[in-house]
Structures are given as C-alpha cells and as structure tokens.
Amino acid sequence: MKNVEAKQKEKIQNLKMLPKHIILVRHGESEGNKDTSAYSTIPDHKISLTEHGRAQARLAGSRLRDLISSHGSSQDWRVYFYVSPYERTRSTLREIGKSFSKKRVIGVREECRIREQDFGNFQVEERMKATKETREKFGRFFYRFPEGESAADVFDRVSSFLESLWRDIDLNRLNNDPSQDLNLIIISHGLASRVFLMKWFKWTVEQFERLYNPGNCEIRVMELGRGGEYSLAIHHTDEELREWGLSPEMIEDQKWRINANKTDLNDHCKWYLNSFFDNELDSDEDVKEEDIDSDDDSKDIFLDTES
Template sequence: MAELRALWIVRHGESTANVAAVAAEASGAELIDLTHRDADVPLSPTGEEQARATARWLTGLPGQRRPDVAVMSPYLRAVRTAELALAGTGIPVSRDERLRDRELGVLDGLTGYGVTRRFPEEAARRRRLGKFYYRPPGGESWADVALRLRALLGDLRRDHGGRRVLLFGHDALVFLLRYLVEGLTEAELMDLTRQHVIANCSVTGWFADTGGRLVPDTFNDVRHLRQHGARPTEEDEVHAEPV
C-alpha cells in the first residue's frame, strides 16, 4: 500500500458555536447558548471570511503542492468551509463521517464550569483517567476518535496512495492526526494540547520524504489568513505557527 504524497487538514472556520462558547466561558455560565445540534452549527461571518481566504491560498499554490483530492467532515461548519475554500480550484471533494467532531454525550453544550457543577463525578473521573482515555457517557474518548481516524488513514492510503489529500475537520482531529502520522505517545499528544489551541481555518500538513514517509511540514498555520485579507480570531494570533 503506497503512502500518501502529502496530507493536510484544515480546521473549519469560526462557527457560531465557537463565538457562543467563548462568551459562555467568559461570563461563567453553565450552558453554551446553542440553537443548533452540533452537526448543524453554521459558520459565523468571520468563519466565512476565513474560508474564502483559504480558497485564495489554495488557488495560489504551485502545481506540485496542490491537493489532488479533498475529504470533509459531514458537519455543516466543515462542509461550508470546504465549499468556500475549494471554490474555483477544481479539487474533487467527498464526505466521510469519520472526520466528524468528537462526540461529548451528556456533556454536550456545557462549559467547563457547567460540567463541574452538573456532573462533578464525571469531572473527577476525567481527572483520574486523563484526557486521552476519558469517555463521557454517550460520547467518545480521544482514543475512540483516534481509532476512526486510523481506519480513515488506511482507506486514504489504499484509495489515494501517491496523491496529495486535503482534509476538512475539527480541532481534536488535528491533534490526533499528529499522534497517528508522527507516532506520538499519549504524553507527547497531551503536551501538544496544553501548549496549543487549534486555530480556525489553520493548516496542518505533512509531505512525504525521500523514503516515502510523511513528515511534518506545517502546524496550526494561519499566515494565509493574514496574507489574504481575513481576520484570525484572537486565540489564533497567539497559537498559530509553522513546525
């Protein structure tokens, strides 16, 4: 089975839920003010601007660095990001449910304070098990998401070996692709999550070396947003940098 020639993942643009979550955490609320189920959360106006800037970056890539094919999460915020980013590029795109966001089960829609207040036993269990293996009731652990991504990577290598593949997904997926592609340990992965916040419409990518092995090229990079007239969100300004 051939290795991929290149792999990228773009986190979706800023969503209305991202905006609501920041406001809820800042105000000390227990609940995030959400009007859609997670799969149907749309982009904010800033998120649409970020996705269009990503399109300008993609169309400006030289041929040897352009993706051959794209695969997106079926969640609306990722679908809309992909639609806007791929407009005019001619890059074919498909959906794969294995790229969906991590499912939080009974904790869905709660702030950190809300989890502590409403489910103190779950907050304690999470502290005991650690972020990677903790599975909220009705939800997924990071390890669960890694399993579906591992299967997806196998299918991508089988179906698109030797090609350049662009993914559109969610923040946890960016971290977990680094875990899988680079063979990180749990401790190394958790260090990454403590040090970085994955920026909206950031680009993380790997290119095959002379031996055909994918090696890191860029991580959590939002330089294209500034270069193409989009406003990174405040947290993006702090946490975006190349590898």
C-alpha cells in the same frame, strides 16, 4: 546492477503515486466557538459558521492554492478533498472551494470517521464546564464524556479512516495520474486533526497531551520527503512546531523524516526505547538474576521462554 536500477525505478514510480501534500484544515469560526451556549440548543453537527468563519475559510482557500501551486514539482497539480459531515466543515469546504477550478479537483468525499468528538447530545453550558475540568484531572486522551466519546474513541475511528486512505492510494482509487501532483486536503476538527497526526507519526499518549488545538482555519501541512516519508518540518518552522506543543524530540523526528526511507523507521526509535528502558544491553548474558528486583512485578510482562 539491473536489479538495483529496477528497484530504483520502481521506488521513483511509487513516490510519484504518493500525494505531494496531506493538509489538515480545521473549520472556520463557528457559532459555537463564538458563543458556547449555542451547544445547549443546537445539535453539534448543525452548528454553522459565523460570517467571520466564512471569511477565514475563503482566505484559507487562497492560501492553500498558493501553497500547492508554489511547492509542487508539477504545475499540473490536482486536489482531493475529505470533509467531515458537520455543517461547519461542509461550509468551510464550500468557501475554500471558491479558490479552485473544477479541473483541479479530482474528488470530494464526505467522511464520517473524521467528525468532531462526540461530547454527548445537547451540551448544558454549566455542566460542560464542570465536565471539562474533570477531564483535565483525569487526562484528555482517555476521559470519556457522558453519553459521548473520549479522544481514544476518536483515535480508533481516525485509525480506521487512515487504513482506508492508504488502500485508496495504493489501489489508485483516487484516479490520480502519476504525472500530476496529488494533494489531499482534509477538512475536519481540532481534536480529530491532532489524533490524525498522533496516529500517523506514532506519537504516545503523553506526546498527544502536549499538543494544542489548531486555530480556526489553521493549516497543518505534511509534505512528502525525499525518501517517501511525510514531515511537518518541510513547510513549518521549529517555532511553529513548538507553538503546537511538539517536544524537541518530536521536532527532531520531523526533521529526520525529510530524508528518511520507510525502511529506516525501525532503526529510528532510540528516543522511544529510552522512555521504557533505562539502559540497552548488548546480549542476554548481560542480564543477571541478582540485578532484578524481586519485588518488581514489571518483569512478569516478559515470557520465561522464547517460542
């Protein structure tokens, strides 16, 4: 009984150390969003916000403050910002920051791994249009821009960032007091945000390619569930998730995560199994050699013996 109580106490303590929210924010409207010809004369990382983009960021700051202050278990909440080094994201943070007093902000970190996808130095407008048409035919995740990156490349560096993020949380490098609600706000770009969610929720390439880009200063909120999992379905409605491109199975998974424990994850993959296996056999004895198509090379992925 004491062991059970001790484990429960440890679980509660661990949950207190986890961020209450992890919030993804795309930058405000940029000069490149307004006029794509800007990319042919201005380096991507130097593209600035428009006046409308700055107004969007100020409004986003107000919305973020209201969200955090009204959805936490403690009024003594804090925020920690991660920001892409691009000018448009840094400017977005400056405007968002006007809604937060210094005592609420425990840190700001510029993080290169959440920067925009590299489309390749200066972008000639006519050439980029043709290149993006080719990307649609090839596939948005694996297509690599000449002298630039693919979404798969962005996935690799965002994955590295996530590993660092979890180490920071586990080792309390963010200097968070457990009595305070910690909220992480990540100010980044459209594709980087989608790839972040893909990595976090273990979405497939096919699921990623369903997703739509967030709008300028759109906020996507991952909230901590009761068992230690994060879910988009706590703050966002089914309709919102559908508008983002999530399938019914992906939305159902988000709802499951609201009450899920981390130890339950391995048992919650039937939908994923079914995408690879037509049926689930109870034992090895149910597999008969004559039932296997001898012309099907797919069986070669399995070893002949177990080691």
